Amino acid sequence: MTDEYDLDSGPDPAAYAADRPEDGVTESVMTVHAVGIGPGNPDYLVPRSERAIREADIVVGFETVVEFVRDRTDAECLTCGYRDEADALATFADRVAGGERGTAVLMGDPNHSGYQFVGKVGRAVDDATGGSVDVRVVPGISSLQVAASRARTPMENATFVTLHKSGDLSEGMDRLRRDVGKRHLLVLPRPFDRMPGDVAADLLEHGGDPDAEALVCERLTHDDERITRTTLRGLAGHAGGDKPGDSPFSDLSVLVVRR
DSSP: OOTTOOGGGSSOHHHHHTSSOOOOSOOOTTOEEEEEOBTSOGGGOOHHHHHHHHTOSEEEEEHHHHHHHGGGOOSEEEEEOTTTHHHHHHHHHHHHHTTOOEEEEESBOTTTTOHHHHHHHHHHHHHHHTTOSOEEEEOOOOHHHHHHHHHTOOGGGEEEEEOOSSSOOHHHHHHHHHHBTTBEEEEEOBTTTBOHHHHHHHHHHTTOOTTOEEEEEESTTSTTOEEEEEEHHHHHTTOOOSSGGGOSSOSSEEEEEOO
16 A cells, blocks of 8 residues: 555545445446456456456556456556546546446455445546446455465355555454454455564464464466465564565465464
8 A cells, every 4th residue: 555545534435335235136338337357367257247348438447457357348448556546536437427338347356355446436436427327346256265265264264354455454453363263364465564474473462373374375376376385473474564575475465374
């Protein structure tokens, strides 16, 4: 996350996204889709997501995400980072208000770490259209699901926490501290100030077993996928820092701590 991205200027956009259920099951031509594109390997892009991307007139998303699907659509692609996402989303929403079909793309599954972006898309579209256009989430396959499979940790026996978001992380960390040793832990770290080593060190300070099995799964489903198998003690040795070079792990990592 960047210093320029500040949630103190308003409510968490994730709360806006989760404010109410979607209305009904039918979709109109004017429906905006928030699509999970999977872990980046095109083999994991589900058909419904691909169709929403293919049929769009305009696609918006972070540059690294859009690049994975640019060749799947003839739509105009608006890319952004944290600094210019507000401008990109305003442009996207204005185009939707003008009658174009819009699709927002997110890595993985929007229900896993994507709700802040979904909320921003929804608010921008509501502001531009007066709430006349629905935003529908199209779930995808996430690296979290792949990590659970690789580590053989059934989701019903696991506690999942995403730290890959801006703002206060205390609630998520409290859940991890509560359940370490009792349930498997599936964690999406935050680059680069709450990486796997930082989470491991914190868990050790709050009663975690130093010998608990820990796996760091990087770039899952890609050709350069890597899984580091260690312990909480071994992983905690990588704690500290807030820059890319301060951790041996990439920003596309999932931490699994087996109970």
